[in-house]
Amino acid sequence: MSNLNQLDIQSLLAGYEKKQFTVSEVAESCLKIIGEKNAKLNALLEISSEKVMKRAKELDGQGSSSGKLKLYGVPIAIKDNFLVKGWQCTAGSKILEGYRSPYTATSVKRLEEAGALIIGKANCDEFAMGSSNENSAYGPCRNPWDLERVPGGSSGGSAAAVAASMCPAALGTDTGGSIRQPASLCGLVGVKPSYGRVSRYGIVSYASSLDQVGPLSQTVWDSARVLEVMSGFDPHDATTSKMAVPDFTQSLRETSLSQVTLGIAPAWLEGVDSDVKKAFDASIDALKKSGAKIIEVDLPRTRYSLSVYYLIAPSEASSNLARFDGVHYGFRAKDFTDSETLYRLSRGQGFGKEVKLRIMLGTYALSAGYYDAFYLKATQVRRLIQQDFEDAHKKCDAVLVPTSPSTAFKLGEKSDDPLKMYLSDIFTLPVNLAGLPGISVPCGLDQQGLPIGLQMIGRPFDEAKLLQIAKSHEQIHGVLKRP
Amino acid sequence: MLTKEEVLKIARLARLELTDDEVSFYQNRLGRVLDYMTELKGIETREGTGVRHVPLDSEKFRNDEVVTFPDKEALLQNAPALEEGGFLLPAIMETE
Amino acid sequence: MSDLREKYEAVIGLEVHAQLLTKSKMFCACANQYGAEINTNICPVCTGQPGALPTVNQRAVELGIRAAIALDCQIRSESIFARKNYFYPDLPKGYQISQYEKPYCEHGKITVRLKSGEEKTFGITRIHFEEDAGKNVHASHGTVVNLNRAGVPLIEIVSEPDMRNSHEAGQYLRALHSILRYGDICDGNMEQGNFRCDANISVRKRGETKFGTKVELKNINSFRFVEKAIDYEIDRQIDMVEKNEPIRQQTRTWNSAKNITELMREKESAHDYRYFPEPDLSPLVISSAWLEDIKKVMPEMPVQVRERFQKEYGLSDYDAGVLTASKDLALYYQEAVKVSNNSKASANWVANELLGRLNAAGKEIDQSPVKSDQLGDLIIRIDKSEISGKIAKTVFEEMFATGRNPGDIIKEKGLVQISDTGAIEAAIDKVIAANPTQVADYKAGKVKLLAFFVGQVMKETKGQANPGMVNELVKKKLD
Incomplete structure (x- = not known):
């Protein structure tokens, strides 16, 4: 069988079940396409056919007993801000160049226990700070739909790897849209679960109160499968919930929209590209025709999300990134004279432009005399944003907005204006601020043939419902073919 | 708008060595972003109403039992410099 | 100096860091153990690896609550862990997890007995949880960092500035030490640094209500040294005020060889620790039911x-x-x-x-x-x-x-007491024979001489004769 790399998870599992191919054959197929495409795309930062084939043979050796494993033989790319023992973890930063992970992130461990095959470490914006993957110290990643364009960020490499059929799924992290926005720009499904649903243990912290781990894949079922394997309480992460994890793929069997109410917030949609708006409206119409009730909701305080996010996230980041100091691991500058200059030079030279900007922004917001007006105020307004969603979710099962106001933009197009770039995440930021689950699904192509994403925002810990709605939408639209 | 001195003070607190070009670059960028954020000033909020992001049913405690981390070498192997089993850096005179 | 001491009053506040007697560290499962080989009690959490997250040791919290109960503190049902941000090699995360605006308890007190016999009560401002730092050790090519101690659970007990002299400060520390030891909260070993004391000292003219500029004395490792260091510091400061020299805000340390305090560092334009709530942990909830359980098993x-x-x-x-x-x-x-x-x-x-x-x-x-x-x-x-x-x-x-x-x-x-009548009588006979004049006087009515004879007999027996028996037998012989 050829083109095994193009199969989605569901098809792979079925094929293994019927013994149509082996894990090694799938792995070889994926490695082949990686070999062909990665030099151009720069989607993966670490590739190791040795490690991959060794693991593939192990899985093949497990034979029939492994049939029950939920991700048996499924190649998955892992964003390079996850620690996976034996692999590098750079978080896209020079300051972590050469760092070898001493342990494995809980989410990845659970995938491996379910039989997954780690295929490589995916490029990303440095410390997950960015919306275009242009902030990677290891060069930008390109969009498989158009090599002149960005794949989105910060999980740009993860999205590009899946869109280029290097693997059927990838893990990303999402602090303000970093899974959903690249999923949207690369024509994929991407899920940001509720805060506390998936363990953060072993992902390089950017903003602890906002970071979540999630999947990117071609289909809703695939994302549901990866998510159900990773989710649930982790004793290593005191912010994970003990709430039971539903069998998400099982719940996808129920896709009737007749009992579903969806909220739209027209006031929120100003400034959206016309193609995006058109595709969004068309999707709403289709959902309505399929039986969903559509209502209007008001989310007045979400318009402060940008300010709130860019105070809270950098504040936490300024503290989270203090550990990168050239003493215990990572990059150490050469020309230091004492411990003080060792710190300042290592950090000054080791961090990139955007990271330093955010560290300084956060340092300022937390410093004496500014804490109340900036950091504290932001946490209070954050509560108001959460309140807006609580009110909306009393009336509807999910709020629908475009994932991104535009489709994939060109490299360099937004990189000289921080606010312009930050606005790429205007629809995704509030979801992290409110701790809610959000999913981006493809909903069409613009006039240039670039994918457009639709975002659905659910109630806390109601990923099951959200996935059902996404599945219904996918049934209406059909699965978007990869380029 | 931030002054150059303010930028340098922040950079010092954050232990970031900046070139002169970087100082003016960040002075400009930080200024722009902070100006934008003044929009929050007018919003009515009450004290003690910050968001609580951690789920209420999260685990609050770990039992007091020793679990030995199996791969201590892996924790040391990433160090830029080691001596006598410790992380090495230039001599420090006093303690915090 | 003593005249000057009359003219001035010292104001002393104490900060004690006490390591808690747990098996594992505050935020990870590494052993809380003194003296292990360098960098052996370490894991991703306490070495500050990327992605590592803290988890709170329940036992540490229980021991902290014991201290709060023993020191009559008001316990918060919901307190907040906070990050204290500063760069130092023994602090691998670049921040210490501590408590700041909302510590788990406040407003306690402790009563001590002074040498005058008088009892005095001192206020305790607050107690909060935090993690210990690692240790910077001198090595041949610079400083090396040992992270075995990083993350060991601590409580910091902050007193009100209620002490007025070194004796009061010493007694406060002894009483506090005793309570922590009684409660099996801290082993109190000062040499190992498991119970560490910093003192804030200022002087002012008697009758003044404003505090003088305070000097911080750090890391003094015995009660006696604390007392000596405070005495030295009070005299030093009074001397400076008398000479109209300004007292600078400093951190000083006790040199026990020279018996003086020495400058460690000038206080830089106040640290900016940028405290904010620790986002990796939820608020610390102490329910009344849990409190009752802890009270039930409190040691005496x-x-x-x-x-x-x-x-x-x-x-x-x-x-x-x-x-x-x-x-x-x-x-x-x-x-x-x-x-x-x-x-x-x-x-x-x-x-x-x-x-x-x-x-x-x-x-x-x-x-x-x-x-x-x-x-x-x-x-x-x-x-x-x-x-x-x-x-x-x-x-x-x-x-x-x-x-x-x-x-x-x-x-x-051969110190066994002689209670044998015969042996004692033999000694008495010898004494009587050797002192005929005294015997005559005694018999003439000088009964006071009895003590003389008893003394002589005791001397004869090298003090080993049973004194009661000697007394009795001498009387009997002479009467």
Whole structure:
């Protein structure tokens, strides 16, 4: 069988079940396409056919007993801000160049226990700070739909790897849209679960109160499968919930929209590209025709999300990134004279432009005399944003907005204006601020043939419902073919 | 708008060595972003109403039992410099 | 100087860092163990690896709550962990997890007994949880960092600036140390740094209400040094004020070889620690049910032991107070009583002889050369009339000097009391024969001379004769 790399998870599992191919054959197929495409795309930062084939043979050796494993033989790319023992973890930063992970992130461990095959470490914006993957110290990643364009960020490499059929799924992290926005720009499904649903243990912290781990894949079922394997309480992460994890793929069997109410917030949609708006409206119409009730909701305080996010996230980041100091691991500058200059030079030279900007922004917001007006105020307004969603979710099962106001933009197009770039995440930021689950699904192509994403925002810990709605939408639209 | 001195003070607190070009670059960028954020000033909020992001049913405690981390070498192997089993850096005179 | 001391008043506040007696660290499962080989009690969390997250040790919180209960603090049902951000090599995360705006308890107090016999109560501002830092060690090519101690659980106990002299500060620390030891909260080992004290000291002219500029004394590792350092510092500051020199805000340390305080560093334009709530942890919730559970299993506190000693052993309030000043002392006393079966005599020996001797030698009870069972043994021998009380003091001297058992010393030196009538009578006869004049005088009515004869007989028997019997037999012979 050829083109095994193009199969989605569901098809792979079925094929293994019927013994149509082996894990090694799938792995070889994926490695082949990686070999062909990665030099151009720069989607993966670490590739190791040795490690991959060794693991593939192990899985093949497990034979029939492994049939029950939920991700048996499924190649998955892992964003390079996850620690996976034996692999590098750079978080896209020079300051972590050469760092070898001493342990494995809980989410990845659970995938491996379910039989997954780690295929490589995916490029990303440095410390997950960015919306275009242009902030990677290891060069930008390109969009498989158009090599002149960005794949989105910060999980740009993860999205590009899946869109280029290097693997059927990838893990990303999402602090303000970093899974959903690249999923949207690369024509994929991407899920940001509720805060506390998936363990953060072993992902390089950017903003602890906002970071979540999630999947990117071609289909809703695939994302549901990866998510159900990773989710649930982790004793290593005191912010994970003990709430039971539903069998998400099982719940996808129920896709009737007749009992579903969806909220739209027209006031929120100003400034959206016309193609995006058109595709969004068309999707709403289709959902309505399929039986969903559509209502209007008001989310007045979400318009402060940008300010709130860019105070809270950098504040936490300024503290989270203090550990990168050239003493215990990572990059150490050469020309230091004492411990003080060792710190300042290592950090000054080791961090990139955007990271330093955010560290300084956060340092300022937390410093004496500014804490109340900036950091504290932001946490209070954050509560108001959460309140807006609580009110909306009393009336509807999910709020629908475009994932991104535009489709994939060109490299360099937004990189000289921080606010312009930050606005790429205007629809995704509030979801992290409110701790809610959000999913981006493809909903069409613009006039240039670039994918457009639709975002659905659910109630806390109601990923099951959200996935059902996404599945219904996918049934209406059909699965978007990869380029 | 931030002054150059303010930028340098922040950079010092954050232990970031900046070139002169970087100082003016960040002075400009930080200024722009902070100006934008003044929009929050007018919003009515009450004290003690910050968001609580951690789920209420999260685990609050770990039992007091020793679990030995199996791969201590892996924790040391990433160090830029080691001596006598410790992380090495230039001599420090006093303690915090 | 003493005239000047009258003119000024010192204001002293103390900050104590006490390591908690847990098996594992505050935020990870590594062993909380002193003296392990460099960088062996480490894991991703306490070495600050990327992606590692803290989890709170329940036992550490329980021990902290014990301290709060023992120190009469108001406990917050919901307190907040906060990050204190600063760069230092022994702090691998670049921040210390601590508590700031909302510590788990506040507004406590502690009552101490001063040498005047007076009792005084000092306020405790707050206690909060935090993690210890690692250690920077000097090595041949610079400093090396050992992270075994990084993340060890601590409580920081901050007093009100209520102390006015070194004795009050010393007694505060001893009382606090004693409570933590009684509660099995902290082992109190000051040499290992498990109980560390910083003192804030300022002086002002008597009658003034404004505080002077304070100087911080850091890391003083014994009670005596704290007292000495405070005394030195008070005099130094008064001297400066008298000379119209400004007192600078400084951190100083005690040089025990030179008996002076020395400058560690000038306080830089105040640290900016950028505290904010630790986003990796939820608020610390202490329910009333949990509090009750902890109260139920609280070890006895000094006040309770003191009351028990009065009831159980019939001691005076004063003696009970002396004997419960530290947990080790109370345990020593209890063990001595168990052996001797004589609580009053044991109290006298411990409180007077032993403590006096220890004080003179500058030793603590746990360093006593005479063990509790040995002291009990000595008391038994007195009670059995094997030796006299006077001989016992000689034996005790020997025990204190050599650590040997009383039985061995008595045997070797032939100190067993003579209670044999024949032997005593023989000695009396000898004395009578040698002192005919005194015998005549006695018989003529000078009865006071009885004491002379008894003394002579005791001398003749090298003090070993049973004094009661000598008295009786001399009388009988002469009358």
